[in-house]
Amino acid sequence: MALSAFGGGSSNERQQRAETMTDATVSEAELQVERRPRRWHIAVFLLPALVVYSAVMILPLFETLRLSFFNTVDGQSTFVGLRNFQTLFGDARWAADFWNALKNNFFFFVIHMLVQNPIGIALAALLSIPRLRGAAFYRTAIFLPTLLSFVIVGFIWKLILSPIWGVSPYLMDLVGLKSLFAPWLGKPNSALIAVSLISVWQYVGIPMMLIYAALLNIPEEVIEAAECDGVTGWAQFFKIKLPLILPAIGIISILTFVGNFNAFDLVYTVQGALAGPDGSTDILGTLLYRTFFGFQLQLGDRSMGATIATVMFLIILAGVSLYLFVIQRRIRRYQF
Amino acid sequence: MSKARTSLSRTALVHAALIAYTLVAVFPVFLTIINSMKNRNAIFRNPMQLPTPSTFDLVGYQTVLGQGDFALYFQNSLIVTVVSIALVLLFGAMAAFALSEYRFRGNTLMGLYLALGIMIPIRLGTVAILQGMVATGLVNTLTALILVYTAQGLPLAVFILSEFMRTVSDDLKNAGRIDGLSEYSIFFRLVLPLVRPAMATVAVFTMIPIWNDLWFPLILAPSEATKTVTLGSQIFIGQFVTNWNAVLAALSLAILPVLVLYLAFSRQLIRGITSGAVK
Numbered sequence: 001m002a003l004s005a006f007g008g009g010s011s012n013e014r015q016q017r018a019e020t021m022t023d024a025t026v027s028e029a030e031l032q033v034e035r036r037p038r039r040w041h042i043a044v045f046l047l048p049a050l051v052v053y054s055a056v057m058i059l060p061l062f063e064t065l066r067l068s069f070f071n072t073v074d075g076q077s078t079f080v081g082l083r084n085f086q087t088l089f090g091d092a093r094w095a096a097d098f099w100n101a102l103k104n105n106f107f108f109f110v111i112h113m114l115v116q117n118p119i120g121i122a123l124a125a126l127l128s129i130p131r132l133r134g135a136a137f138y139r140t141a142i143f144l145p146t147l148l149s150f151v152i153v154g155f156i157w158k159l160i161l162s163p164i165w166g167v168s169p170y171l172m173d174l175v176g177l178k179s180l181f182a183p184w185l186g187k188p189n190s191a192l193i194a195v196s197l198i199s200v201w202q203y204v205g206i207p208m209m210l211i212y213a214a215l216l217n218i219p220e221e222v223i224e225a226a227e228c229d230g231v232t233g234w235a236q237f238f239k240i241k242l243p244l245i246l247p248a249i250g251i252i253s254i255l256t257f258v259g260n261f262n263a264f265d266l267v268y269t270v271q272g273a274l275a276g277p278d279g280s281t282d283i284l285g286t287l288l289y290r291t292f293f294g295f296q297l298q299l300g301d302r303s304m305g306a307t308i309a310t311v312m313f314l315i316i317l318a319g320v321s322l323y324l325f326v327i328q329r330r331i332r333r334y335q336f
Numbered sequence: 337m338s339k340a341r342t343s344l345s346r347t348a349l350v351h352a353a354l355i356a357y358t359l360v361a362v363f364p365v366f367l368t369i370i371n372s373m374k375n376r377n378a379i380f381r382n383p384m385q386l387p388t389p390s391t392f393d394l395v396g397y398q399t400v401l402g403q404g405d406f407a408l409y410f411q412n413s414l415i416v417t418v419v420s421i422a423l424v425l426l427f428g429a430m431a432a433f434a435l436s437e438y439r440f441r442g443n444t445l446m447g448l449y450l451a452l453g454i455m456i457p458i459r460l461g462t463v464a465i466l467q468g469m470v471a472t473g474l475v476n477t478l479t480a481l482i483l484v485y486t487a488q489g490l491p492l493a494v495f496i497l498s499e500f501m502r503t504v505s506d507d508l509k510n511a512g513r514i515d516g517l518s519e520y521s522i523f524f525r526l527v528l529p530l531v532r533p534a535m536a537t538v539a540v541f542t543m544i545p546i547w548n549d550l551w552f553p554l555i556l557a558p559s560e561a562t563k564t565v566t567l568g569s570q571i572f573i574g575q576f577v578t579n580w581n582a583v584l585a586a587l588s589l590a591i592l593p594v595l596v597l598y599l600a601f602s603r604q605l606i607r608g609i610t611s612g613a614v615k
Contacts, residue, residue: 039438039440041518041519041520042434042438042440044430044520045430045431045433045434045523046430046431046434046435046446048426048427048430048431049427049428049430049431049450049490049494050431050446050450052423052427052483052486052487052490053450053453053487053490053491055468055487056458056465056468056483056484056486056487057453057458057461057487057488058449058452058453059464059468060461060462060463060464060465060467060468061456061458061460061461061464063461063463063464063467063468064460064461064462064463064464067463067464119357122353123354123357126350126353126354127354129350132347132350133351134351134354136603137358138354138355138357138358139606140598140599140602140606141358141361141362142357142358142361143602143606144361144362144365144595144598145361145364145365146544147544147548147594147598148365148548148591148594149547149548149550149566149590149594150548150550150566151548151550151566151569151570151573151590152569152587152590152591155573155583155587156364156365156367156368156587157364159368159580159583159584160364160367165379165380165383165580166380166383167367167383167384170383170384201360201361204361209606254455258455258457262457262459262460264459264550264551265548265549265550265551268550269550269570285459288462292462292463293555302463305462305463306463306464309460309461309462309463310460312460313456313460316455316456316457316460317456320455320456
């Protein structure tokens with residue numbers, strides 16, 4: 001039932017869209033003094049993108065939001081209002097998993113903000129030093145992990161951190177820290193930190209590149225003026241450059257936020273769909289996957305899957321709105 | 337330039353820090369590749385050592401190439417990525433042209449509607465996307481993946497391309513109109529060739545997430561005939577966890593095409609990111 005509604009909805013939407021499109025062009029044409037003919041080409045240019053984007057992205061997104069208000073009662077899809085959310089937040093079977101995943105996801109995000117972005121900014125600051133030899137080489141090498149797929153990254157680190165292979169204990173022995181080695185991925189206390197740091201390792205290239213671009217855009221006169229006033233080195237970075245690249249830092253923060261609350265692949269490749277040990281690396285993406293598709297003994301549940309996707313949508317929407325309407329407006333921008 | 341900025345010890349420190357991080361970034365990849373070419377004993381006894389004539393062994397590669405259907409997976413990934421990029425570029429450029437060239441009612445609204453997808457990940461609609469694909473019989477076809485990736489790539493493509501199309505000179509387009517070119521010819525013959533650098537940037541941005549995606553192949557097209565390289569190696573490696581030679585060889589095989597492409601296009605890619613992304 002819901003399936004046919006989906007199909008019908010999309011074609012109706014298409015038709016309506018095409019109609020409003022021609023309406024717009026007609027009235028626009030009437031306003032024109034020189035009476036242009038109907039500008040069909042605008043519709044032709046826009047239509048393919050609009051159709052694919054609306055049918056595959058926007059409609060399913062809203063359909064998913066709608067499904068979160070329905071559940072199967074006596075084998076029939078019935079409107080249940082907010083009861084799915086009540087179950088997710090409060091029911092004994094669901095709530096523990098959900099709050100655990102949400103907490104882990106926040107922790108995942110906090111580690112990225114505290115480790116990935118500062119390292120990215122520091123690397124960008126070093127790379128942007130004028131006339132640095134080999135900057136292109138460093139840039140290329142440090143950006144490499146970002147291009148690798150999660151599968152490669154996940155398995156490589158699984159091997160390296162594995163106590164069977166002994167690469168990590170060997171390396172730690174070189175700096176005299178062998179006694180500190182532990183099978184981090186297998187311990188509930190450290191697994192989430194280890195997975196987050198693997199993700200940081202993979203993605204540090206993105207903040208590095210964006211900050212690097214922002215630093216290159218600072219005009220040389222500003223830096224020269226600072227030097228004339230005797231502001232150099234650390235002071236120059238923190239007092240002159242950092243305020244100028246704040247908008248770029250805002251962008252990498254929101255990109256990190258959206259990416260982290262949508263993450264799934266790395267946890268899935270490193271720790272599997274159960275996000276072990278003992279759910280300690282479970283984040284919203286893996287919870288959504290297990291809930292929607294089921295895993296081992298657990299059956300897939302479409303309505304609860306849609307409910308979790310809706311919660312993720314609301315979290316991301318809240319983050320993006322906070323950025324667009326509060327943070328971005330408060331940040332002072334300088335025009336050169 | 338002041339002395340403080342170029343003093344020797346300071347430069348040495350900077351290089352030391354950068355080299356240290358470069359090692360952190362590259363070492364795991366390097367370690368995987370050298371060990372994939374060694375025999376089992378050498379992998380465990382001396383993981384840090386380069387393969388020597390006595391430890392050199394390609395048994396891992398033989399296992400991988402003999403067992404998994406990697407040629408097919410590779411072909412699937414290639415088809416999906418290339419067709420999606422082509423559609424994103426064509427549809428994205430057309431929409432971007434309409435938005436930047438013509439004034440019509442709803443222009444701004446349309447731009448905002450298309451930009452929505454830059455921030456909201458398409459993954460959140462998975463539940464209904466799967467339903468739609470089941471209803472239209474597209475599950476386990478490459479078409480399903482192509483449609484999803486096209487929709488996913490369009491918002492950013494329209495956004496970047498319309499910024500660039502605003503910089504194409506109006507005089508040129510009007511000259512074309514006076515010479516009797518249709519709006520379609522103006523787009524395909526005048527504007528498209530001029531925004532080619534921007535198209536390359538968009539292509540790279542679109543390509544990476546598509547090639548590396550695990551979520552949609554896992555959900556929409558997990559059948560043997562439609563597996564992509566990413567999903568194929570995930571499952572293959574999962575089966576061979578105890579055969580270290582095979583796992584290391586499979587990882588190296590998965591890294592190599594990305595590595596070669598990256599080394600060939602890194603300048604283009606980095607220029608694209610540093611020039612187009614943040615303004």
